[in-house]
Structures are given as structure tokens and as C-alpha cells.
Amino acid sequence: MQTDYLVIGAGVVGLSIARRLGMAGAEVVLIDSNPSFGMETSSRNSEVIHAGLYYPEASYKARFCVKGARQLYDYCAARGIKTWRCGKLIVAHNDAETATLNTLMQQGRANGVDDLSLLDAAAVKKLEPELHAQAAIHSPASGVMDSHAFMAALEADAENHNALTAYQSRFVRAEKKPHGFDAWLNSQGEDMVLKVRGIINAAGHGAHNVSHAIDAVNAATIPPHYHAKGQYFSCARKVPFQHLIYPIPSDGGLGIHLTRGHSGDVRFGPDIKWVATPSYDTNPDDAEKFYQSIAKYWHDIKPTDLVPAWAGLRPKIYPDGSVFQDFTIHDARQHGCEGLIALYGIDSPGLTSSLAIADEVFMRIGKK
Numbered sequence: 236m237q238t239d240y241l242v243i244g245a246g247v248v249g250l251s252i253a254r255r256l257g258m259a260g261a262e263v264v265l266i267d268s269n270p271s272f273g274m275e276t277s278s279r280n281s282e283v284i285h286a287g288l289y290y291p292e293a294s295y296k297a298r299f300c301v302k303g304a305r306q307l308y309d310y311c312a313a314r315g316i317k318t319w320r321c322g323k324l325i326v327a328h329n330d331a332e333t334a335t336l337n338t339l340m341q342q343g344r345a346n347g348v349d350d351l352s353l354l355d356a357a358a359v360k361k362l363e364p365e366l367h368a369q370a371a372i373h374s375p376a377s378g379v380m381d382s383h384a385f386m387a388a389l390e391a392d393a394e395n396h397n398a399l400t401a402y403q404s405r406f407v408r409a410e411k412k413p414h415g416f417d418a419w420l421n422s423q424g425e426d427m428v429l430k431v432r433g434i435i436n437a438a439g440h441g442a443h444n445v446s447h448a449i450d451a452v453n454a455a456t457i458p459p460h461y462h463a464k465g466q467y468f469s470c471a472r473k474v475p476f477q478h479l480i481y482p483i484p485s486d487g488g489l490g491i492h493l494t495r496g497h498s499g500d501v502r503f504g505p506d507i508k509w510v511a512t513p514s515y516d517t518n519p520d521d522a523e524k525f526y527q528s529i530a531k532y533w534h535d536i537k538p539t540d541l542v543p544a545w546a547g548l549r550p551k552i553y554p555d556g557s558v559f560q561d562f563t564i565h566d567a568r569q570h571g572c573e574g575l576i577a578l579y580g581i582d583s584p585g586l587t588s589s590l591a592i593a594d595e596v597f598m599r600i601g602k603k
């Protein structure tokens with residue numbers, strides 16, 4: 236069997252890429268080892284459409300988040316997918332945090348987020364009477380979305396444009412050949428070889444293993460892989476806020492925030508824990524830590540209001556949160572293997588940025 240491109244990983248990023256390539260007329264095979272799309276990081280996140288203010292100017296995260304958020308709102312509107320532009324407040328409780336808000340404001344503006352405003356305590360109270368803060372950034376364009384419906388629409392677009400999706404299909408290894416690659420797959424228990432012109436490695440937590448299994452990749456260029464777990468707790472009673480409420484970001488995460496599903500259900504999280512053994516377990520004992528963090532901005536919350544919900548795992552290429560981690564996208568200039576694009580460390584805001592990341596991959600392929 237042969238095709239133009241093999242896309243490995245049907246998370247939101249692989250789906251976006253398969254759609255982009257398929258709509259440009261390429262033949263695509265999109266595989267995932269799970270029985271359906273988006274069963275890993277893409278279904279274990281906050282579903283927030285970020286505006287793009289957290290990331291250094293000109294980084295991929297800044298560029299793709301700002302562009303991707305616009306693309307996402309437009310795409311979801313065109314396809315009848317639920318979004319809720321409820322707005323976000325990032326809150327500060329002391330002078331040092333207020334100074335950080337100022338830095339974030341400048342960064343956001345430099346990134347092209349031009350609708351931000353800095354609110355004092357009285358203005359915060361006007362917007363959210365039960366919210367306690369010395370100051371806050373208001374980001375009106377931030378919102379939430381139905382990420383499952385989004386991924387289903389991407390899959391449908393891809394399949395309607397020359398893409399074949401194969402689930403329970405695992406990438407095993409690939410060898411460089413004059414036509415591109417021979418790729419060994421295990422599809423529903425059967426071994427097979429696919430002849431392809433190019434490979435897109437969008438395998439999330441498996442991306443480093445996939446690249447190590449391609450013979451022509453310079454292994455020294457493959458980043459290490461770490462897991463930063465993020466737990467969520469749901470709230471057993473009605474929450475008096477309309478906006479998403481975020482603390483100041485810290486340690487490689489955005490802080491324990493209040494977010495909501497597109498249907499209004501509220502969750503708190505994610506926290507950040509650097510784990511050696513990945514698992515999606517949640518620890519009920521962490522309710523106290525969540526309570527302490529949330530009580531700073533919502534004084535009425537009780538520890539017993541918090542119910543352990545679920546967890547996600549951020550793919551990281553650094554072992555702790557001390558270094559800014561950008562999206563890492565390698566082509567032959569980095570790894571020396573013509574025809575391969577490899578994506579590593581696609582953590583937040585990867586959902587928001589997915590359509591823009593797909594444009595970047597398409598642009599890099601087009602240059603070949």
C-alpha cells in the first residue's frame with residue numbers, strides 16, 4: 236500500500252494536519268494506536284481558547300496561539316461547534332503579582348492581543364462581585380469550546396478530502412528509501428508496510444519514541460521526554476462567576492484556575508506535578524492544596540466542595556518548569572531526515588494553536 240503522507244497520532248494536532256494536507260489534495264493515512272481520535276492529551280485538558288498573552292514575543296506559542304484562536308472561533312462558527320467567549324480574568328493578590336500582571340499585559344500586546352485591559356479591585360468587583368483580587372487582567376476574547384466536536388469535525392473534513400483514518404494502528408518503525416519511507420505499522424494485530432513520501436510525527440507523548448524508530452533521524456536531535464501531570468477537581472456547588480478565573484502562572488503551568496465546559500459545568504485545575512511514572516489517577520488528598528489556592532480569590536469555597544475529577548499529562552521536553560518550553564517542530568534542517576516533520580512538547584496552548592500548527596507543517600512540506 237502507498238500514500239503521500241503518513242500522519243502518526245490522531246490527537247487534535249494530527250487531525251488538524253491530516254485535514255490541512257488532505258484539503259490541499261494530498262493522499263494521507265492518519266493512524267492512532269487507540270480505538271478512536273483524541274483519547275490522550277487532547278481529551279484531558281481545560282478546553283480553553285487562549286488569547287496568547289503568556290508566551291514570549293515571536294515564539295511559536297505566541298504566534299500560533301494568537302492566529303489559532305481566531306481560526307478556531309471562525310471554524311467552530313462555520314461548523315456549528317459550541318464555543319463560549321466568556322472572557323478570562325487573571326488575578327493578582329499583592330504588589331508583586333500586580334507587577335507580573337503588568338508584564339503579562341505588555342507581553343500580550345507585543346503578541347498582538349489588543350483587547351486586554353488592566354482592572355483595579357473596584358473594576359474587578361463590578362465584573363465579578365464575589366471575586367477577591369487587588370487587580371486583574373481582563374481578556375474578553377478568551378473562551379471555552381467543545382473539543383470533542385471540534386476533533387470530530389476535523390476527522391470528517393480529513394476523510395472527505397483523501398485522508399484514510401486507521402485506529403488501533405501503531406507506528407512501529409520506518410526506513411528511509413528513494414521514494415521517501417517504508418513504514419512498518421501494526422494495524423489491529425496485523426503487521427503491514429506502507430510506502431510513503433513523507434511522515435508527520437504528531438504522536439504527543441509517543442513522539443520521541445516514533446522519531447527514535449526512524450533510521451535516518453539523527454537521534455541526538457530528539458528531545459528527552461518528561462510528564463507534568465495536571466489534576467482537576469470539580470465543584471459540588473454553584474459557582475458565582477461568569478468568567479474563567481486564573482491566578483498568576485507558575486512552574487511551567489498556568490496555575491489552578493477555574494474553567495468551565497462549554498455547557499457551563501465548572502472545574503478547577505490543573506495543578507502541576509512532575510511525575511516519573513505517568514498515570515491519570517487523581518489524589519483526593521490534594522483537595523487541601525486546591526482549596527488553599529482557590530480560597531485566595533473565592534473566599535466562600537469550602538474544602539468539602541471539591542471533588543476529584545480527572546487528570547491530564549503535559550508532554551515536556553525539560554525536566555522542570557524553570558525554562559520556557561516552546562512548541563518544538565523539527566524538519567530535515569534539525570534531524571537530517573528529508574520528508575519527516577516531527578513535533579515535540581506540544582503542551583498548552585496546543586488545542587488553541589492546532590489549526591495554526593497545521594499551517595506551519597503544511598508550509599514546511601510545501602518548501603520541499
Ligand SMILES: Cc1cc2nc3c(=O)[nH]c(=O)nc-3n(C[C@H](O)[C@H](O)[C@H](O)COP(=O)(O)OP(=O)(O)OC[C@H]3O[C@@H](n4cnc5c(N)ncnc54)[C@H](O)[C@@H]3O)c2cc1C
Binds near residue numbers: 246586
Ligand atoms: C492538563 C492540560 C490542560 C491543557 N489545557 C489546554 C487548554 O485549555 N487550551 C489549550 O489550547 N491547550 C491545552 N492543553 C494542551 C493541549 O491539550 C495539547 O497541546 C494537545 O491536546 C496536544 O495534541 P496532540 O495531538 O499533539 O497530542 P495527543 O492528543 O496526545 O495525540 C497524540 C496521539 O498520538 C498517538 N500515538 C502515540 N504514539 C503512537 C504510535 N506509535 N502509533 C500510533 N499512534 C501513536 C496517541 O495515541 C495519541 O492519540 C492542555 C494540556 C494539558 C495536559
